[in-house]
Amino acid sequence: MNVITDHLSEFGDGLLLTVELTLLSLAGALVAGIVVAAMRVSPVRVLRAAGMAYVEVLQNIPLLVWLVIAVFGLPEIGVIAGLFTTSVVVIVLYQGAYTAEAIRSGINAVPAGQGEAARALGLTFTQSLRLVVLPQALRTVVQPLGNIAIMTLMNTALAAAVGVVELTSAANRVNLAEAKPIWIFVTAGLAYMALSGLLGLTTGVLERKWAILR
Amino acid sequence: MIEVRGLHKRFGAHTALHEVDLDVARGEVVVVVGPSGSGKSTLCRCLNRLETPDGGVIRIDGAELPEEGRALARLRADVGMVFQSFNLFQHKTILDNLTLAPVRVRGLSKDEAERNARELLDRVGIGAQAEKLPAQLSGGQQQRAAIARALAMRPKAMLFDEPTSALDPEMVGEVLDVMTDLARDGMTMVVVTHEMGFARQVADRVVFMADGEVVETGTPAAFFDSPTSDRARDFLAKVLSH
Ligand SMILES: Nc1ncnc2c1ncn2[C@@H]1O[C@H](COP(=O)(O)OP(=O)(O)OP(=O)(O)O)[C@@H](O)[C@H]1O
Numbered sequence: 001m002n003v004i005t006d007h008l009s010e011f012g013d014g015l016l017l018t019v020e021l022t023l024l025s026l027a028g029a030l031v032a033g034i035v036v037a038a039m040r041v042s043p044v045r046v047l048r049a050a051g052m053a054y055v056e057v058l059q060n061i062p063l064l065v066w067l068v069i070a071v072f073g074l075p076e077i078g079v080i081a082g083l084f085t086t087s088v089v090v091i092v093l094y095q096g097a098y099t100a101e102a103i104r105s106g107i108n109a110v111p112a113g114q115g116e117a118a119r120a121l122g123l124t125f126t127q128s129l130r131l132v133v134l135p136q137a138l139r140t141v142v143q144p145l146g147n148i149a150i151m152t153l154m155n156t157a158l159a160a161a162v163g164v165v166e167l168t169s170a171a172n173r174v175n176l177a178e179a180k181p182i183w184i185f186v187t188a189g190l191a192y193m194a195l196s197g198l199l200g201l202t203t204g205v206l207e208r209k210w211a212i213l214r
Numbered sequence: 215m216i217e218v219r220g221l222h223k224r225f226g227a228h229t230a231l232h233e234v235d236l237d238v239a240r241g242e243v244v245v246v247v248g249p250s251g252s253g254k255s256t257l258c259r260c261l262n263r264l265e266t267p268d269g270g271v272i273r274i275d276g277a278e279l280p281e282e283g284r285a286l287a288r289l290r291a292d293v294g295m296v297f298q299s300f301n302l303f304q305h306k307t308i309l310d311n312l313t314l315a316p317v318r319v320r321g322l323s324k325d326e327a328e329r330n331a332r333e334l335l336d337r338v339g340i341g342a343q344a345e346k347l348p349a350q351l352s353g354g355q356q357q358r359a360a361i362a363r364a365l366a367m368r369p370k371a372m373l374f375d376e377p378t379s380a381l382d383p384e385m386v387g388e389v390l391d392v393m394t395d396l397a398r399d400g401m402t403m404v405v406v407t408h409e410m411g412f413a414r415q416v417a418d419r420v421v422f423m424a425d426g427e428v429v430e431t432g433t434p435a436a437f438f439d440s441p442t443s444d445r446a447r448d449f450l451a452k453v454l455s456h
């Protein structure tokens with residue numbers, strides 16, 4: 001047990017970085033997801049195609065490969081950014097693709113008459129999407145978005161592979177010094193479980209609060 | 215006010231509208247009747263371009279309907295539409311349903327829009343329901359709210375696509391009463407309906423459609439008492455027999 005208490009500050013710093021990575025990634029992925037989902041349902045063919053290409057390209061290459069490409073490839077073409085920033089951007093873009101698909105399914109679940117009524121009143125396509133369709137779509141996909149949020153949290157561990165000292169990487173470092181893998185990684189695992197439990201609870205609360213009466 | 219020439223609309227291989235001509239004068243109430251699948255809804259939806267025509271010309275107040283975009287949105291703001299399934303915004307209160315477009319499209323202040331909205335809700339007899347969500351209202355109340363929502367834009371004309379078909383029989387009357395009042399106030403209206411009583415009493419002109427064409431048009435008295443085409447006689451025999 002001493003291995004944990006002796007290294008509390010390393011664990012604490014790692015946990016904090018994991019939380020920061022997760023929160024920034026979630027916020028960014030939500031924005032990216034909304035934008036891409038809007039493109040995928042837009043009446044403009046080029047936007048629809050671009051949205052689809054985005055989702056296909058991002059989802060069909062593993063996140064770890066994207067991270068490695070960004071961390072080692074970007075400096076080669078003259079883009080210099082910190083490891084943390086690079087990781088956040090890559091996770092945002094990657095999770096954004098999944099978020100977009102979840103939101104798109106929500107948009108498709110909103111009856112067509114809602115958007116038609118909005119446009120019949122003189123709202124532009126963008127206004128009807130933003131003011132009428134999306135607010136309803138988002139409420140119907142709180143649960144899948146919650147699952148994507150948990151997946152995002154888990155995926156932040158991959159940042160360890162490119163040198164970000166988040167929780168997994170911190171645990172690994174402590175283990176290199178102490179060689180007590182079970183204690184150390186079970187502790188890290190419990191911390192992940194606690195965080196995902198929090199995300200799950202939040203999802204449940206939001207889902208109940210935003211349920212749409214039909 | 216509304217001028218339709220040679221309107222054509224296909225869905226794949228199926229021709230939904232074929233060479234349809236229609237004129238609606240300012241203040242006129244035109245009721246469109248016809249068998250199921252004859253193209254009534256399609257015609258109605260083409261009039262504000264919710265359905266994109268494949269051919270022909272539609273003019274509203276002299277201006278040809280523009281392509282999808284800002285100009286079309288502006289024009290739609292002037293033509294109210296009431297749907298069979300109400301289509302009230304499910305996540306907004308009745309009051310917010312009525313104020314959304316006036317604020318966002320007409321640029322009214324929230325206060326002014328709310329004042330107008332409450333007046334309209336009173337006028338259609340559901341002033342007490344303003345703070346409720348659509349799902350908390352009966353079908354008849356929802357449809358009256360939907361009419362009020364369209365009126366909140368102060369439209370030059372109103373389109374109704376079977377506004378009472380989704381209602382329980384006991385609620386049909388309250389909606390038709392609102393529509394009758396609107397007609398009496400001089401609103402230009404195109405009404406698709408199976409309510410022959412409404413057509414007879416309120417319409418200035420009845421348009422009979424079958425198989426995507428306008429087969430016959432005339433005053434309610436002429437149409438109901440002495441239809442000239444076989445298809446109209448056939449249709450009337452069916453709908454008036456029950
Ligand atoms: N979105 C669509 N896609 C394919 N076919 C359609 C579509 N909308 C309408 N149609 C077809 O076009 C024809 C005319 O349909 P429309 O809805 O205008 O008829 P209607 O006169 O309103 O009938 P009803 O009284 O049943 O409402 C029908 O044969 C219908 O199946």
Ligand SMILES: [Mg+2]
Pocket residue numbers: 254255256376
């Ligand atoms: Mg119809």
